[in-house]
Amino acid sequence: MIVGEQKPIEEILLMIEQYKKIMVVGCGTCVAICYAGGEKEVGVLSSMIRLARNQTDSKIEVVERTVLRQCEEEYVKEIENDLDGIEAVVSIACGAGIQLTAEIYEDIPTYPGLNTTFIGYVKEQGVWAENCGSCGNCVLGFTAGICPVARCSKSIFNGPCGGSQDGVCEIGKDVPCAWQLIYDRLKKQGRLENIEKLSPYKDWTTNRDGGPRKIEREDMKK
Amino acid sequence: MENFQPEILALCCNYCAFAAADLAGSMRLTYPPNVKVVRLNCSGKLDILYVLRAFEKGADGVFVAG
Numbered sequence: 001m002i003v004g005e006q007k008p009i010e011e012i013l014l015m016i017e018q019y020k021k022i023m024v025v026g027c028g029t030c031v032a033i034c035y036a037g038g039e040k041e042v043g044v045l046s047s048m049i050r051l052a053r054n055q056t057d058s059k060i061e062v063v064e065r066t067v068l069r070q071c072e073e074e075y076v077k078e079i080e081n082d083l084d085g086i087e088a089v090v091s092i093a094c095g096a097g098i099q100l101t102a103e104i105y106e107d108i109p110t111y112p113g114l115n116t117t118f119i120g121y122v123k124e125q126g127v128w129a130e131n132c133g134s135c136g137n138c139v140l141g142f143t144a145g146i147c148p149v150a151r152c153s154k155s156i157f158n159g160p161c162g163g164s165q166d167g168v169c170e171i172g173k174d175v176p177c178a179w180q181l182i183y184d185r186l187k188k189q190g191r192l193e194n195i196e197k198l199s200p201y202k203d204w205t206t207n208r209d210g211g212p213r214k215i216e217r218e219d220m221k222k
Numbered sequence: 223m224e225n226f227q228p229e230i231l232a233l234c235c236n237y238c239a240f241a242a243a244d245l246a247g248s249m250r251l252t253y254p255p256n257v258k259v260v261r262l263n264c265s266g267k268l269d270i271l272y273v274l275r276a277f278e279k280g281a282d283g284v285f286v287a288g
């Protein structure tokens with residue numbers, strides 16, 4: 001999932017200080033699962049905004065809405081009829097959701113209430129870890145299902161490097177060396193030769209070398 | 223501030239604190255009228271939204287008992 005973290009309330013309050021009526025829009029998919037931008041968080045953030053502004057002379061009306069997926073037009077359009085008098089939108093979806101909302105409702109300034117952080121999974125309750133770099137050319141088949149792009153601090157393809165000691169990365173004691181993990185799992189599976197199938201340097205043309213990426217599928221087009 | 227009487231919302235667990243408040247009533251014990259008791263099925267049902275909403279509606283303090 002896309003994992004995000006809500007921005008500090010002080011930062012959000014500063015962005016919306018000139019407005020008297022706003023809408024906080026959440027997303028019911030990835031950021032809801034990581035307790036950062038779902039319906040519950042919309043309620044909490046809206047309440048905190050109202051309470052903070054009640055302390056000042058400038059009260060604010062906050063409309064609360066959450067759509068199932070803020071990265072799809074048909075869901076974002078669900079809030080269309082509720083935008084009467086709304087001076088600004090605070091979106092707590094991921095960066096894609098915020099941008100789509102800003103694009104569909106071009107006349108209304110849209111502000112981010114969330115920092116989109118990474119693609120990852122739940123490691124344990126309350127802990128999320130990054131594990132996909134969305135590089136556009138997956139090598140997990142050679143690396144025993146452990147991503148060297150996202151989980152190696154240097155994203156190298158010929159690790160482990162000299163900074164790996166006792167299975168730990170030099171950047172921090174709680175960061176396991178991805179290449180040690182790859183080696184250990186490949187060995188356990190009896191397919192260590194896979195390491196040699198990897199190119200020591202990666203072809204990054206599928207990453208962002210060609211600018212913003214786009215997928216077009218003729219079979220899916222209207 | 224001298225005469226300030228805070229409005230307190232008491233969120234009480236059905237199985238202990240609320241039962242105790244009920245018993246206090248049966249015993250004709252009194253408590254200040256600025257404490258408003260709301261029953262929760264369990265204090266584990268407490269949600270941050272209840273607390274925030276209470277403050278928004280004008281409570282000066284929220285008391286959770288369970």
